[in-house]
Amino acid sequence: MSKLLKQLLVATVVGTALAACSSTKAPEASAPVASEPVASAPVAAPAPVVSNNNAVYFAFNKYDVKDAYNGIVGANGSYLASNSAAKVVVRGHTDDIGSVEYNLALGQKRADAVKKALVADGAHKGQVETVSFGKLKPSFPNDTAENRAMNRRAAIVYKADAPKGYSADANGLPMVDGSFYNGSVQQGVQ
Secondary structure (H helix, E strand, O other): OOHHHHHHHHHHHHHHHHHHHOOOOOOOOOOOOOOOOOOOOOOOOOOOEEOOEOEEEOOOOOOOOOHHHHHHHHHHHHHHHHOOOOEEEEEEEOOOOOOHHHHHHHHHHHHHHHHHHHHHOOOOHHHEEEEEEEOOOOOOOOOOHHHHHHHOEEEEEEEEOOOOOEEEOOOOOEEEOOOOOOOOEEOOOO
16 A cells, blocks of 8 residues: 555544544434534633622733623622722732733733723722732732633722621632622633
């Protein structure tokens, strides 16, 4: 058998096997068998969703607050608006890609964007402080793409008159329970 014929045979077998495994639906008896392998785009796993994380996550090198975070930002903005003694610090974080200086600036832009959204939802400017840690204080090791995504966030941390149900998890991330916000936060944006 020629080398080219062997390569074509192997490619056909592998492609047919991949096509057969790509569906969870049981094959029907009358279904035709594909004669050529079908190439498909890789499927990205959905980002984890956490219902009680009090943070906004960002895509790589971005600092715009996505609509997916309107619920958590709105809950915090409303709480701050109705509790003048409440104060928060928004901590901007980045992954470890890039210089310390660049990431400090990006973390500050993230914190400032969340502050702007909180104020738009009713918080008073004086209730919201911002700080950037850039890549200097990661909560997760920057050893995988998923962990880097978890570090790209602006955490809303209460420093006075925290809402009922507010706490911090084992990584120091701010959390709120369903009595404060009963929605979901997309965590670890790619």
